[in-house]
Amino acid sequence: MTNADTGATPSTVPEGQPAIKLTLLTLTAMVVGSMVGAGVFSLPRRFAEETGVAGALISWAIAGIGMLMLAFVFQSLAVRRPDLDAGVYAYAKAGFGEYLGFFSAFGYWASACVGNVTYWVLIMSTIGALAPPLGDGDTVLAVVLSTVGLWAFFFLIRRGVKEATAINRIVTVAKVVPILVFVILALFFFNPSVFADNFGGADYAGSLFHQVRGTMLATVFVFLGVEGASVYSRHAKRREDVGRATVLGFLSVFAVFASVTIVSYGILPMGEIAELRQPSMAGVLEAAVGTWGKVFVSVGLIISVLGAYLAWTLMAAEVLLVAAKDDDMPRFLSRSTAADVPVPALLMSTALSQIVLVITLFSDDAFNFALDLTSALTLIPFLLAAAFAVKIALRPDQEGAIGGTTRRELAIGLLAALYTAFLLYAAGLKYVLVSFIIYAPATFLFVKARREQNRRLFSPAEAVICAVSIAGAVIGVIALAAGWIEL
Template sequence: MENKKGISRTELIALIVSSCIGTGIFGITTNVSMAAAPGPALLAWLFVGFGILMLVLSLNNLSNKRPDLEAGIFSYAGAGFGPLGEFISGWSYWLSAWLGNIAFATMLMSSLGTFLPIFKGGQNLPSIIVAIIFCWLLTILVNQGVESASFINSIGTVFKIIPLVLFIILMVISFKGGIFTTDFWGHVANNFSKGTTTGSVWEQMKGTLMTLIWVFIGVEGASVMAHRAKTRSQAEQASIIGFILLLLIYILISILPYGTLTRAQLAAGTQPALGSVLEAVVGHWGGVMINVGLIISTIISWLSWTMLPAETTMLVAEDKAMPKMWGKVNAKGAPTASLMITGVLQTIFLFSLLFTEQAYTFAYSLCAAAILFSYLLVGLYQMKYSAENQEWGQFTIGLLAAGFQFACMILAGWQQVLLVSISFIPGFVIYWQCCKEENRKMTAAEKTVIVLVLALSVLSIFLVANGTIQVG
């Protein structure tokens, strides 16, 4: 029986768009233009758009067929591949969430640098100290049971959307076809492409993949909200409409600037990139407008994303795939141990950004690489469930979803994926503690998977040591 009272289709669409649009879109023009000319960038959007659509369709199908699994994408991994599958999905998602906070921190401090020169660039010592203070203030607030009220999120959404709409309008007004078509495919190395990748279309496309995946993180939230919708069918429709709107916004934001500034100018822009572009096109007030909107929306988003890692470990611990400590809540309903562990790790990682030239890019690349593990397991479970029920159309969708995630791991993010595998060294110790706590013996299949992942982590350490993988 479907619930007559609940979140409407329009409200769900707004939630999906709001949850996905974070700091990533404010930095996208510089990161995309460094990697690709407009032609390859458009092809990359088509490729990523298709892959994310397959993920959304898989999530819709699983949400409809398995409404009993309400713990999000982790429970799909658990249903398909047991406790270890759920642990790998949850651990990867947890890692991705707090690495996303590192990207938030660097982008926030870069924005503040527009008004306070001491923070210029966002990754010097004053910036990192203030970011750490922010991190712990939000951690303490969440530990006191502070929850994200809908009206606060609404304020954040307004400050995200208004600057983006104005940016698109101003880019359309300033657009020049001659600039846009100059070296459309990025084959020619000249002053118009200085500081950017030139060469084959495929190489340029590969260079954008992690950036494009980063801005879609959060699209899985729609399936989690499906049980709160008026009807399941409305939730599925909202997922597709929300995805299409996001893709359209992202393409306009990242492609229109190619018609206002040269690739070299776009690639040389400081973060937040939209502020840099708008300041070059319309003057200082444009940069100020983008930065004010970004500062407010980032702080609000950061509050929500402080809760997300703790919520993740709590759900996985409830399913007995992590030790109980990670899910234990205090008197105000907050998982203190998980929050404190996450806060310490964020602090350590923020200090490490003193030693990398492009802190924001490094943080979001690792964030995107980590989420690929969780998304891959969704596609694999879609395949498994569909095969068991002989739904071969849905099986094909799952195959395409899993294939896309795996392709991104190999083609674009293999270095970041190997770096993420190092996190499973302490991770599997935690999983072993969980098995011991639950008096559950690890199966031969689980041991095999653990050995393979640990082998990748050892390889990663070796490649970092000999300089093959450049950290940051």
């Protein structure tokens, strides 16, 4: 994510120099850029696997309201607690202590790294339509080529962010064009009778509640990045622009994502959409206009995904960098090179993506596994941010808060918290346990940071949280080993 006005990246401002200040337009573009990535190109098949038109409309209504409440939460917190930077992580720490703040930072960072894996899987799946050895992006050859790309980007950013941001500026506009063209062409070739047949869903879809639940993690994934402006809140020219950018960016992207899903039901029967290879948007457009539509979407996807990968890699490094500077991560993660690149944070981010990339070889559906795990990892940070908004609404006089609370803020916070809790339920036990497996080992970083400061490792409450996370990880490992859950 970059400052379009200066060409510089906010995450790498040297100490002692004034932070780059971002305009409302730039912050809004950061939100849109963060959200528009791999997920939107997979929506037709992902929804058709679970539900018909009726379920899709309900799903988008729930997701739209729920995510809008979260956007309002970030808007409110940006104004009420202007002293807090780095968004999600800072809110969890201020509201519920350093250990949960650490977990929020780590979970948010881990979700970005796992999400980056979906980009490489989707790129390889796209090319796999022409090169069968790449399969659906989950073959050994696909993982090897993805690994080359993963580390090529590491060395690109390692050289200095000026080269990286030049690429990002190019793809910011290019990524949106094929999506808008898809929606327009799908409307032109829209078949009302096909749409009507898809309205109630297919026989395999199950009950309407089951259909809606099955789409929830997909909607979370495509909306990841709604908090993008709050992550860089310390760079905003005006603090209130952070919240405005969050809401404006969300509403723009929501309209596009919902449109992509719904218009697809007017092109092909949902059973056929569910069988399309990813990116399914390419298959839908091919059915409407021919081969050139598939090629057009595929090229647009690769451009979009590479831009999103760059943006999320920089955001992941920013979270680790800020947490380390706040003494919530080990000090080595706060180091930057003479070119202002946080190499240790960047290296750690790339390494986690590499590990997950290898794990996809053992998954039945590499793309959906990485997508759902990304969403599940994000839910804890989102839930803590929503709960913090409720806490401020109930205790408006707490230290650092500006202004008085309103019933509207309390209602928004409660709705956002309930929505996020429902998403944890929708994720299912499988992804909650796998999340614990990732969260629990992270405690070693927390312990290292505490030792560097010569502080007590855990308070009684933190010890309980640590025990719960370790127990969840142990159960998760046993469940995987015994075959109770599968990747």
